[in-house]
Amino acid sequence: MTATQARRRVRIGVLSTEHMHAASYIRLLAKMPGVELIGVWDADPEHAGAAAKLAGTRALPTPEDLLSMVDGVVITSTNVDHRELTERAAAAGADVLCDKPLAITVADAKAIVEACDRAGVRLMTAFPMRFSPVIRSLESSVRSGSLGSVVCLEGVNSSRMPNNLAPWFVDPARSGGGALMDHVVHLADLYRWILRDEVVEVYAVANRILHERFDRVETGGLVMLRFAGGVFATIDCSWSKPRSYPTWGGLSIDAIGTAGVIRADAFRQRLAVYGGPGAGVAWPSWGPDEDQGTLDEFVAAVSQRRPPAVSGVDGLRAVEIVAAAYRSIETGAPVKLAT
């Protein structure tokens, strides 16, 4: 490869491997022809080393060591660390793809957006479901009017409790919360995108009964949203799948319109495999990989010096909805959001 060709490739690094999404992103980045995977940093050098080795890249001792060599960075840390790492990336002039939720408070999410604006770097929130062909098909049906006008969206984003993959998910100081913090942002963002509208009211309930009454964070939650244009929408964000469930969980949307109903199940395309490793049945996916679409969009935005299709403000809006959901749980009543 000539030096010119190498320079054309977008130089990407990964900050933190604490989120399990890191493994998927690193594996995909290493295979992308337009990407030069510069390296991986993690607060735990052993984790960084192991992740780097898997992808044939190197581990860097500090974030700045990595940031000085990249065009853009993927942040897959604990939720609470998103702000500090994004601010350091912005200060170093690196574009940012930050995992969801963008932050655990509205103030942190605003600070992240402002830091990137001030530094003039691109900020993309990682909402991979925007790149799911299943969800994109639903979105285009809604946009084309084949559903008539939409009156209601019902979504389910439920899963196992993810603490076996990363224990910090159930440590509120690092995750910011439980099932609501983990899952509401995905569907909230998809609804905003599908409807091209903003949420004006949020109602939510939650409990701590699932998983033998695990009580450090909420494990069950239901949310009802109202959009400015009148559509109402619900989200089941519960960690309601037991460990023995054949897959991690899923995400689906039922869109109810004046011309009928469309159901989109983003993870229905899977096999049922019996007798594999472990007991019982497994449901490995043969469907599309939405993480690849997310990375493609980020790399294209960095390379073409254009805004990414999913913005930092999209991440901020989703965090505002989550914060309103927690306020609603406290008050037991719907909470209004300023538009």
Next chain:
Amino acid sequence: MTITRPGAPDRPSGTGLRVGLVGAGFIGGTHLAAWRSEGIDVVVFDVDPARSSLLADAFGVSVAPTLEALLVATDVVDICTPTHLHASVAIAATRAGRHVICEKPLARTLADGEAMLAAARQAGVRLLVGQVVRFYPEFAAARQAVVAGAIGDPAVLRLTRANSRPQQAADHWFFNHARSGGIILDLMIHDLDFARWVAGEVVSVACRSAAFEHPGAGVDHAVAILTHASGAISHVSASWAYAPQTSRTAFEIAGSRGLIEQDSDRTAGVERSLQDVGASGRATSLADGALGGDPFRLELAEFARAIEANVEPRTDGADALETLRLALAADQSARSAGQTIRLEAGAGS
């Protein structure tokens, strides 16, 4: 764990229970078929004599010319009238000393429902309400699994009832909120009742309905979020927005130790895909999901045993009053843009 099915009804006991069916519409026909399958004698009355004759003739049973004549000739009155007329018929029946079986919902208003219960108590007769979902085998089996501890304590319930719009004309009482209570009192009430049966009494409800949020849209779909006294939460969705001939139910009950899933799309014993759509449609009917026994027949047989043999049924009028209270609270929430409505703790009658 073994899930035992609710037993098929015993053959009629032969005590000669005489049933007076009031209301010869759609649900009246369903009840009449179930009664006849049980070999029980039925007399039919409807304010429209032509309609009562049509139905009675189809099943070879006799017609009563008036409600009074029906009351004289029967032991039990089975009320299948439009919802807003349940109370007046029920109270007349109890005053005549007749037991009452009533199609759901118990009544159009809480005051009517309470008056019906008071009248039955005063007369010393049974008042039983057909919350038929408790007799659908998949719902009964799921409830039994929960009671047996299969999934620990219920935590998050998701109940879905996805239907096409009923075929009645636009001016039918069914679509008149003042008479039927709309989609919440007529359709969602099935799953509101099931949610109570599985996860216990409800302390608050928030509900939104397309009928109130989008009154001009001509589509009906409602969603309620319940909080139970136990701490469990429920998502209840009821729809008349689906394509013609759709009739799907699905539920998920997540508990402290496990999860139950059921979807009628995946469990119909028979699926029909017929070239002649006019014959009986493309779709699987609800009955195809319950081939082990017609739920209406199971329900009415259990009610008949309650009346004849004093065997306690799985649900009664007092129970149905609590379900009605919940449905009315959901309707009130839907009419007030999703405001949270609190139900009085332990508001038993």
